[in-house]
Amino acid sequence: MARYVRFAGLASIVIVEDDDEIDALLDHPELDRTYRPAGPPLNRLLLSTLRHALFRDGQALLSFRPRGDGERAAAQAAAAKRLDALAQQAPWSNDALATMAAYVANGTNRDAALAALTYATAYPFLAADGRETPIPFEAAKFGDLFEQYQRLKFARQSWKGLLSRLLGVDRRAEQEILRMTGGDDYGLHAVGITLANSEIILENLRASFAVRLTRTATGAPFDWRKVRTAPAMLTRQNKTPLRFAGISEEVPANALVLLKTRQALRPDSPAGFEFASKHWSYCPASRYMIAIFERVHVLAQRASTAA
Structure with a gap:
């Protein structure tokens, strides 16, 4: 059931923690991503932090615009079509996927695996200059990009990140991410937000292999539901x-x-719940992200067998 938090006129916040209720509310006609600086003082403070993170040049990033925004809808559909095609092509460097697989299978070299994960997550936006050839994986380069994501993630915390925001750490990180992703809003989203979920999925996949190793049964098929995660909050x-x-x-x-x-x-939450797949705010990268981790799973199985 939803909870209503209200502090003597200082806050007006509804918290929903049930998957069925969330599923029902996502398309509610009276709920939207408006980020209006309105409501009680605490609401306005939280909205100020959100707007700082999700707005660029006075306008919300494409992936955070309201339901009726035509530019958002068109960009979302175009991104989904492009990312679905990449999921089929699987253009990623074998070195990057093998690095992630080695970490999943054996727990080795986590830093390199995170650099590889950053590369794979950001890959669709690294070819903004029109190159058709696959983009190579450079561990140092994408390790630096992961560090930019970490700076951005820390600065976005309401209180802990306040000094970082005042010093402009997050803005510099955003500019570096945008520089590497062709200035694309979805590129910034991929590194600044999707990567947070990707990191958890990588750790879930690693944990599932650690359990299998203790049971000497590493040949199980890939099960997305066992490793998936969802955004912390919408x-x-x-x-x-x-x-x-x-x-x-x-x-x-x-x-x-x-x-x-x-x-x-939950383990039995509907397929696609984590991507809001049935709703107007769906994530266009669902098939793309599943394809990455399915391939890493296959390579991790091979690495486990070889070991």
Whole structure:
């Protein structure tokens, strides 16, 4: 059931932690990604942090614009088509995938594996200059890009990252990420946000292999549901007063609605829940990311057998 957090007029926040409820709310016509600086003081403070992270030059990144934004919808569809094609082509460097697979199978060289993961996650946006040839994996270069992601991730924390934001650490990290991804909004999203989920999936895959090694059974088929994760949280605002299941009172307009998708994700959650696949806000990289980890799984099995 949803919970309503209200502090004497200082906050108006709805928290939802159930996958079925989240699934039902994602397409609710009165909930949207508006990020309006409205509502009680704490809401405005949290929105200020969000806007700092998700806006560039006064406008939300394409991947965070509202439902009715035509440019977002067109870019989202184009990105999905392009990423689906790349998932079929599997153009990634074998060295990068083998590096991830070695970490998954044996726990070796995690730093190199994270650099390789950064390379694979950012790959679709590294060829913004129109090159058709596969892009090589350079561990040092993509290790540096992973460090930019870490700086950005730290700076986005509401309180811990305040000094970093004041010093412009996050803006410099964003500029470096954009430089390496052709200035593409989705490139910034890939490194700044998708990579956070990719890192967890890599660790989940590693953990699954560690368990298999103790049972001497590493030949199990790839099961995405056992390694998947979801974004930590999706943020919406209600455009009008609204009622939520489990909340006795009507929630006034401009409340922050926090959908805790990672916490809500269960082993039996519907396929695609982690990507909001059935909703207008779907992630266009779903098939692409699954293809990467499926290939890493195959290579990790080979590495385990060879060892």
